[in-house]
Amino acid sequence: xxxxxxxxxxxxxxxxxxxxxxxxxxxxxxxxxxxxxxxxxxxxxxxxxxxxxxxxxxxxxxxxxxxxxxxxxxxxxxxxxxxxxxxxxxxxxxxxxxxxxxxxxxxxxxxxxxxxxxxxxxxxxxxxxxxxxxxxxxxxxxxxxxxxxxxxxxxxxxxxxxxxxxxxxxxxxxxxxxxxxxxxxxxxxxxxxxxxxxxxxxxxxxxxxxxxxxxxxxxxxxxxxxxxxxxxxxxxxxxxxxxxxxxxxxxxxxxxxxxxxxxxx
Amino acid sequence: xxxxxxxxxxxxxxxxxxxxxxxxxxxxxxxxxxxxxxxxxxxxxxxxxxxxxxxxxxxxxxxxxxxxxxxxxxxxxxxxxxxxxxxxxxxxxxxxxxxxxxxxxxxxxxxxxxxxxxxxxxxxxxxxxxxxxxxxxxxxxxxxxxxxxxxxxxxxxxxxxxxxxxxxxxxxxxxxxxxxxxxxxxxxxxxxxxxxxxxxxxxxxxxxxxxxxxxxxxxxxxxxxxxxxxxxxxxxxxxxxxxxxxxxxxxxxxxxxxxxxxxxxxxxxxxxxxxxxxxxxxxxxxxxxxxxxxxxxxxxxxxxxxxxxxxxxxxxxxxxxxxxxxxxxxxxxxxxxxxxxxxxxxxxxx
Numbered sequence: 001x002x003x004x005x006x007x008x009x010x011x012x013x014x015x016x017x018x019x020x021x022x023x024x025x026x027x028x029x030x031x032x033x034x035x036x037x038x039x040x041x042x043x044x045x046x047x048x049x050x051x052x053x054x055x056x057x058x059x060x061x062x063x064x065x066x067x068x069x070x071x072x073x074x075x076x077x078x079x080x081x082x083x084x085x086x087x088x089x090x091x092x093x094x095x096x097x098x099x100x101x102x103x104x105x106x107x108x109x110x111x112x113x114x115x116x117x118x119x120x121x122x123x124x125x126x127x128x129x130x131x132x133x134x135x136x137x138x139x140x141x142x143x144x145x146x147x148x149x150x151x152x153x154x155x156x157x158x159x160x161x162x163x164x165x166x167x168x169x170x171x172x173x174x175x176x177x178x179x180x181x182x183x184x185x186x187x188x189x190x191x192x193x194x195x196x197x198x199x200x201x202x203x204x205x206x207x208x209x210x211x212x213x214x215x216x217x218x219x220x221x222x223x224x225x226x227x228x229x230x231x232x233x234x235x236x237x238x239x240x241x242x243x244x245x246x247x248x249x250x251x252x253x254x255x256x257x258x259x260x261x262x263x264x265x
Numbered sequence: 266x267x268x269x270x271x272x273x274x275x276x277x278x279x280x281x282x283x284x285x286x287x288x289x290x291x292x293x294x295x296x297x298x299x300x301x302x303x304x305x306x307x308x309x310x311x312x313x314x315x316x317x318x319x320x321x322x323x324x325x326x327x328x329x330x331x332x333x334x335x336x337x338x339x340x341x342x343x344x345x346x347x348x349x350x351x352x353x354x355x356x357x358x359x360x361x362x363x364x365x366x367x368x369x370x371x372x373x374x375x376x377x378x379x380x381x382x383x384x385x386x387x388x389x390x391x392x393x394x395x396x397x398x399x400x401x402x403x404x405x406x407x408x409x410x411x412x413x414x415x416x417x418x419x420x421x422x423x424x425x426x427x428x429x430x431x432x433x434x435x436x437x438x439x440x441x442x443x444x445x446x447x448x449x450x451x452x453x454x455x456x457x458x459x460x461x462x463x464x465x466x467x468x469x470x471x472x473x474x475x476x477x478x479x480x481x482x483x484x485x486x487x488x489x490x491x492x493x494x495x496x497x498x499x500x501x502x503x504x505x506x507x508x509x510x511x512x513x514x515x516x517x518x519x520x521x522x523x524x525x526x527x528x529x530x531x532x533x534x535x536x537x538x539x540x541x542x543x544x545x546x547x548x549x550x551x552x553x554x555x556x557x558x559x560x561x562x563x564x565x566x567x568x569x570x571x572x573x574x575x576x577x578x579x580x581x582x583x584x585x586x587x588x589x590x591x592x593x594x595x596x597x598x599x600x601x602x603x604x605x606x607x608x609x610x611x612x613x614x615x
Contacts, residue, residue, distance in 0.1 A: 053465065079467035092465075094458040097451070105451050109466045113448040161466075 001201040002029040002169050007051055007061035009044075009225075021047040022058070023225040029169075034195055034202045036212040038244075039222035045205045048222070049171050052203070054078040066168040080110045083162030083200075085155070085175040092158030095147030099138060099157065102146050103127045106161035130164050134190065152183035156190055163194045170195065172204040176211070184208075191215065209241045223252060266550075267412075268419040271427075273546040277539030278430040279491050280510060282437055284518075284538040285531060286484030287511030292530075293445065294477045295457035296344075299355030299508055301485050303362025304336045306504035308486025309493035310369040313383040316494070317373050322391045326490045333486020334479040336362060341475030366501055382500040383493075390494035392426050399425035426495065433491075437484065438531050444480070445527050453477045485511075506560055513567045514538035520574045541566060 007025040012018050022044050029035055037045050050056040052063060054075035063071045065081045086092050093102050104118035104127075119127075124142065131139035134156050138149075146154060155175060162170060172191065176184035188211060195202050206212050212219055219236055221229035221244070228251050231239060283305060290298035308329040315325035336358060343354035367379035374380045399405075400423070409420040444450045455463035456473045464470055485507075493499040518537020524530045548554060548562045 074469075076464050076467050076469045079465055082465075084465045086461075086465075091459070092462055094455040094462055096458050097454060101451055101454075104448070105455055105463060105466050105468075108448050108452070108468075113452055113468065115444075115447045115449055118446055118448045118451040 001031045001033070001066055002027070002052065002203070003062075003064040004028070004048075004052070005062040005064075007048070007058045007063070009047055009051065009056065009058050020225050022051070025061070025225075025227060027220070027227065029201050029203065031201055032199045033218055034200075034216035035204070035218040035220060036216040037203065037205045037220050037222060038207070038209060038212045042224075043222040044225040045222050046173060047225075049173050049203065049205060052169065053082055053084055053171055081168040083109075083165070083167035083170045085158045085162050085170075085172050087174040087177050089151040089154040089158070089178055092161065093146045093154050096145060098143050098145055099131070099149075100124060100127050100142040102157065103130070103161060103164075107165060110165050110167070130160060133193075134160060150183075152179055152186060155179060155183075155187050159187065159190055159194060163198065163200060166198050166200065168201065170200045170202040172202065174205050174207060177207060188215065209244060213239055213241065213244075221248065223248075228252065267417045268421065269546045269550065270543055271421050273542035274539055275426050275430065275495070276492075277542035278427065278434050278535075279488055279495055280514065280542065281434050281488075281535040281538035282491070283485045283488035283507065284511045284514035284534050285437060285441055286481040286488065287508065288515050288531070288534045289441070289481035289484070290478055291512065291515060293454055293457050294474060294481070296351050296474065296478065297355065298337075298340060298478055298481065299352065300336055300340045300358040300362070300478070300482055301355075301508040301511060302504040302506070303359040303366065304333045304482040304485045304504075305489035305492075305507045306366045306499070306501060307336055307362055307369070308333050308489030309499040309503060310366045310383070310501075311486070312490035313385055313493050313499035314369055314373050316385060316388050316390065317383060322389055322394060322494060326391060326487065326494075329490035330483045330487040333489075334483035336486070337478035337480070337482030338475050340482070341471075341478040345471035345474050363501070370499060370501070381502075382498060385494065385497045385499070388497075390497070391491065392429065392494055395429045396423060396425045399423070399428065404428070430491075434535055437487075438535060441484075441531050442528050449473075449476070506563065509560075509563055509567065510538075510541065513541050513563060513570065516567060517541055517570045520570050 004025050004027040007022050009022040010018060010020050019042075025044075025048060027035075027048075037048075039045050047056065051058050052065075054070070054073060054077075058071070061071070062069065065078065068081070070078050070081070084092070094105070097105075100119045104123060107123060107127075108118070127142065128139045131142075136153055136156055138153065138157065146157065149157065155178075159175070175191075176187045179187060191204070192215060194200070202216070204212075204215065206215075213236070217233045217236065219229075219231040219239070220227050229247055283301070287298075287301060290296045290301075311329040311332050312322070312325040315328060316322055320328075340354050340358040343349045343357060344351050347354070349357070364379075367381065370380040370383050371378045373383055405423050405425070408424050412420060445454060452463055452466075452468040453473045453476065455466075455468070456470045456477070460470050463473075489504070492503070496503075514537040515534050516537070517540055518533035518535070519530065521540070522529060522533035522536060524533065544566055545559065545562060548566075549556060549559070554562065
């Protein structure tokens with residue numbers, strides 16, 4: 001479903017600030033895979049996600065989504081195949097527009113936008129029934145402006161907007177990191193539910209190791225622009241945080257303790 | 266007094282279309298577009314030139330609208346493809362249009378390339394065409410009789426302009442309301458609200474900005490074309506400060522009528538344009554003010570429309586807090602009293 005081939009990206013090339021963000025990344029997700037990505041700050045996780053979404057273009061390499069070579073396609077064209085949820089709850093929705101209008105825009109993601117009403121009767125019913133699955137009572141606030149919602153509610157809405165048109169790839173960029181623990185748990189459960197319902201191919205970045213272990217069928221660990229560890233479906237079931245830390249230490253030969261602040265245990 | 270207000274209503278309705286254009290760029294797209302000062306004149310220049318060449322005023326007005334759309338698109342291109350700052354794109358387009366407008370009007374002159382104004386004194390305009398149809402209906406008489414009964418002395422010669430303009434403005438309002446709720450319209454609004462989000466939902470924000478500015482300036486040029494026909498002249502200087510008039514209308518309207526829904530906001534903008542004209546007309550009747558002070562008055566109106574609502578909101582908030590506080594302490598005293606009496610009663614029972 002998703003294929004990354006030898007992706008390279010260097011920021012601020014040929015300056016003292018030069019930084020190799022991605023170094024020969026190869027990754028393949030088959031349909032229905034749910035891969036969690038962990039790694040400390042600056043490991044290249046977000047850069048990789050931005051490559052897939054088209055917000056950044058790789059210096060070298062090739063990206064394929066659902067059999068299409070999208071390497072050169074601009075962000076807005078690729079978005080037809082990709083659902084995205086950002087870390088910032090403010091980023092995924094339009095605050096001055098209503099809940100149903102936001103859903104209508106997401107509904108048009110994989111279609112051509114026309115001069116027809118964004119919200120008609122049929123769609124409103126569909127939006128209402130989709131919102132019911134969130135159990136946040138948003139289905140009764142279709143005409144409320146999204147700016148009035150709490151961070152958790154907005155993130156739940158973003159998640160629904162990203163998934164309810166069944167994208168080929170779902171990209172989650174630390175989408176629970178800005179929420180308090182109880183809200184984060186709610187969104188985590190919701191993620192599990194929505195992804196399982198439609199068997200969505202998903203790539204999720206997280207700083208929370210427990211979450212990385214709980215969710216998904218595969219796990220990768222990144223460091224300094226490389227994928228240093230890939231854990232398959234069978235292996236992942238028996239994985240614990242301690243084993244993961246030990247594994248990192250074995251590969252990199254340095255202790256991860258200093259990263260404990262970054263990788264929430 | 267009545268005639269001053271009457272003509273400001275007439276002008277206000279015409280400027281309301283321009284204000285709707287400014288609303289589209291400033292508020293919906295969040296793009297401070299200064300093209301307006303130029304595209305308003307372009308609309309006037311194109312309409313006046315074509316009318317002088319003998320085209321039907323309706324066709325002349327329609328062409329003016331298209332020219333405005335193109336001007337807006339160029340500003341959009343400068344910003345999105347040329348990566349030029351929004352303000353600068355608009356200013357560049359504005360000064361470029363100044364020369365273009367001179368040349369457009371110059372087409373009517375045989376001995377010079379540019380021309381700074383075109384009078385339309387005896388030419389057929391949309392309003393005179395409508396008048397020919399409207400006058401025999403006898404509506405003017407009926408209205409004037411009614412107002413003379415109310416004791417109004419200076420009666421307008423015709424109500425036709427107000428009538429047709431009201432119809433046109435309402436039509437435009439409905440089109441804008443409808444457009445902003447279509448799939449494309451929603452995406453344009455989101456472009457002004459959260460670019461990152463709508464791009465992740467497969468919308469080409471560059472195209473949306475270009476279309477949005479085109480639509481905005483089409484309305485502005487349309488308004489300019491109508492104003493030239495109303496004032497019976499097109500002039501190269503008629504667009505100066507137009508953007509501020511548009512902004513003033515938007516801000517006044519929003520401050521008075523609110524922005525709860527699109528339908529309400531577009532209404533507020535239209536009403537704001539008319540109110541602005543009336544306030545201006547009344548201010549100019551004050552003895553020590555001169556027509557030359559118009560821009561200063563405009564600035565004062567806009568500043569008050571920006572500051573006063575904040576002041577009132579603060580006062581209202583304070584009053585509400587004080588009231589709630591009183592209520593709460595009253596409740597507390599009441600329950601304390603009740604406890605007290607209960608205690609006293611318990612004692613006396615013993």
